[in-house]
Amino acid sequence: LRAVGEASLRAAVSESIHLLRLNPWLWRWVLVEALGGYVFSLTMPFQMIYAVRVKGADEFTLGYMGLALNLGSIISSPLAGKLADRIGRVRTILLLRPLYYASVLTLILAPSPAYLVLAFLIRGLFFASGAVFQTLALELVTYEYRGRWSAVRSLISMISRSPAPFIGGILYTSVAPEAPFLVSILVDLALRVPLIYSTPETLNREEYLRRFKPPSPRHSSENVKYQGSEGRAVAPSVHSRRV
Structure with a gap:
């Protein structure tokens, strides 16, 4: 059983790597998520510290900032979802991107604590793109590869983004206290946006699937199954290509 487990692990890793090699935009998407740590993880631990120490926010202002963030997300989420289903996931993500830059710049340039609430309202409007982002990430592979695809994305991005805070x-x-926020805009605008722009659109599923290349059977972890401790091979079942 141990040998079977090791063989299955090797097969899963091999298949995941082969999947990324066959579809180069998947590598680019993994890089998008890895760089996300140097946009959000770089700044999130310091937002409230900056608001209090530099901008003079009190406990009430911080509470209003959180409320504004939630309200912005509640308002914009249904609209972002509808827009993504109409014009596409990639376009919607890129269209909402400037809201993040506006929220960061409003935070930095805020002349009074009241503007911090506005900054977080704008940030909440931007957060609606998160659902569209995750939808696109899942739709980049067919149904039967989504578990492995999610695992590969999480593993690589979590390792690479760990030093960001x-x-x-x-x-x-x-x-400078403003440095992490400015660097986050630079990383997103100069690196992540071009990578997102180069990602194929998945809204037209049939068109996307004509480009998508699944691993060949010899790389599939489901190609051979084992029974019992002797590891007798059993012919694989035929799976339909689910989307």
Whole structure:
């Protein structure tokens, strides 16, 4: 059973790598998610610290900021979903991107604590793109590969983004309190946006599936199944290509 488990693990890893090689835009999407740590994880630990220490926010302002964030997300989420189903996932994500930049700049340039509430309202409007982002990520592969695809994305992105909060702390204390926020805009605008733009649209499912290449049977972890401790091979069942 141990040998079977090791063989299954190797097969799963091999198949996942082969899946990414066959569809280069999947590698680019993994990079998009990895760089996301240097946009959001770089700044999130320091937003409230910045609001209090630099912009003079009190406990009531912080509460209103959280309320504005939630209200913005509630208002914009249904609209973003409808827009994504009409013009496409990629276009919707890119269309809502400037809201993030506007929220960061409003936070940095806020002349009074009241503007911090506005900054977080705009951030809430932007957060609606998160659901569209995740929808696109799942639709980049067919149904039977989504578990492995999600695991690969999570593994690579979590490892690569782990240093981001530490780097944000260095920028905040050693460069300037505004530095992490400005770097996050630069990383997103210069690196992530071009990668998102190059991602194929999945709204037209049939058209996308004509481009998508699944791993060949010899790379499939379902190609051979084992029974019992002797590891006798059993012919694989035929799976329809589910979308």
